[in-house]
Amino acid sequence: MLILQQILFVAALAATAWVLTRRIGLIRRAIQLGRPENRTDRPNERLNIMLRVAFGQKKMMTNVTVGLMHFVIYVGFIIVNIEVLEIALDGIFGTHRLFAPFTGAVYPFLINTFEILALGVWIVCAVFLIRRFVTKVPRFQPERHREMTRWPRTDAALILTFEILLMTAFLTWNASDSVLRERGVGHYNELKGVGNFVISQFLMPLFANWSDTALVVCERFMWWFHILGILFFAVYLTYSKHLHIVLAFPNTYFSDLKPKGEIKNMPEITKEVQLALGIMQADPNETPVEPGRFGARDVRDLTWKNLMDAYSCTECGRCTAACPANITGKKLSPRKIMMDTRDRLEDIQQGWQQNGPDYDDGKTLLGDYITAEEINACTTCQACVQECPVNINPLEIILQLRRYKIMEEAQAPASWNAMFSNVENNMAPWKFSPGDRFNWADQVNK
């Protein structure tokens, strides 16, 4: 019986590892579709940002209450996973609470810590479900945000419910195990000295009338449910917005270090401009290179970091809640820009899996997912960039799409074309005579 459990457990571990490897490989390939960009300069500064923003959750703390609640889940998740190590080893070696005999008094202390955190996670997840579905925090509501319908909404509900179930399983497992120890049933008797735990002791009365056999079944079931749940959750992450718990770290490390107001330069254009202005002479020996696409039409035209941003997005909507265009009812939502980018990548992945690696579904990010109306509404105010707790930059994608729309398709709103022509011919965005530019000086001594 025990050996059968061990075989099953190792098989579950191996299956998870296999699926995870495939999923991670697929996501890696999708991110690598992006154009190259060096984000490895100034490593100390990058490390510092990662430690403060991802590890220290600095930007989550702008709203202290929500920030602290999120912190409980975050710490809970990391610390409770130490217990998963013991559980996994128990599973492989067919032991029960492997660490207990070696750690003495430290063991109950550790488990008590895990239990307190587990209860914390349980409560916060419940509060988060209430915020989403009962008190209806506006940025999560599908009535107000069209990107929050269907899967994104279900995804959020599933994650929170799942974490509640996992924590319940962990506490119930401890409770039934404690009762079995107390009764001295079978091998449970060996750890009698461990005693009861700080939270699960309150669940123990529930099992008072259970038979020993029923208790053993319950203990085993909860143990298996908890660990299989965690393995399932690891795979689920790769399909979910919840992937941010992993990608927040690299994503903040590779943050944009430029001032927020600085738009990325296009060096490929500088040469053309210098030739046009006669500043540089064309080199007759140079073989002309086919210029790449200006701006971005699809995910392949964006950088790998833009694509990593898309996978790091947990759809919290702080960007959209701060977006002046969205606040005033325009179609633009920075969160939707990020979700569309990821949806586009996942559709490409699906194409690979179903029709081979060269498959092209003929769709493009701009047009099939994001419309001109959305990107034209952006004021480039950088509120979205400022707000993102994991340093995602939706503005960079918007601007790249605009560049494609203007420079490749020559499709600008008519008044922008007028502005362009004024800048070009009158040296100002308005149709004033350049010769009148200094007339203001006449008013200085009036």
Add this chain to the structure above:
Amino acid sequence: MTGETNYQVPTMADLAAKGETPEVLFWVGCAGSFDDRYKKVTVAFVKILNHVGIRFAVLGTEETCTGDPARRAGNEFLFQMQAVANIQVLDGYGVKKIVTACPHCFNTLKNEYPELGGNYEVIHHSQFLQQLINEGKVTLKGGGEFKGRRITYHDSCYLGRANKVYEAPREVLQALDADLVEMKRSRTKGLCCGAGGAQYFKEPEPGRKDINVERTEEALATGASTIAVACPFCMTMMTDGIKNKDREDSVKVYDLAELVAQAQSL
């Protein structure tokens, strides 16, 4: 004030002809040159520059658009044409330091020209005014007509989030002894006036309301009688917002330079 004050506005070309170089170039910007409302800010700032005796100059008719609205709309060609041409002029005069009253020009000159070969020390006029006050070159003790007046400051995106200039404009206002009140959204959370990203040059996309109206409502909610701005586009958007709310009689929009000039009776 005396009618004999004679404010000077030297151009770089004038100075170059005399073999002189100014301490700082005042980059006026298109709005500062052509927009009737913002020309008053340009004039106010020039008066302050004269008053403190700083050797400055302007480019006059040699100045052209930095290319900011073109770049933000997506027209990189046009932006770079403007930028490269401007850098030629600036470098031709050996310009080292630039002050400007436009956050968009400020951001573009400071952050975007270096990669195209234009390297200058660029400061915004709010920082410049703060320095003058800190150095005692401009004294506003007593604050004159602004003492105790309720003023709210609207953060320009390209000054605030873009370049983290949040305190300089506020310190200038505090030097006026004014009762500085903050809007619901300010500093890093400041709401855009709606003009950035070349929005100023087109109609907004369909929506429930205009961004400048939303922002003006926040400003009015503070009960301030003066809305201080530090950007020509915020100036227009907030002024239009006040008109939209029929409050132009009781609430005024001023640039920092105008407030400082008024407090000094310049």
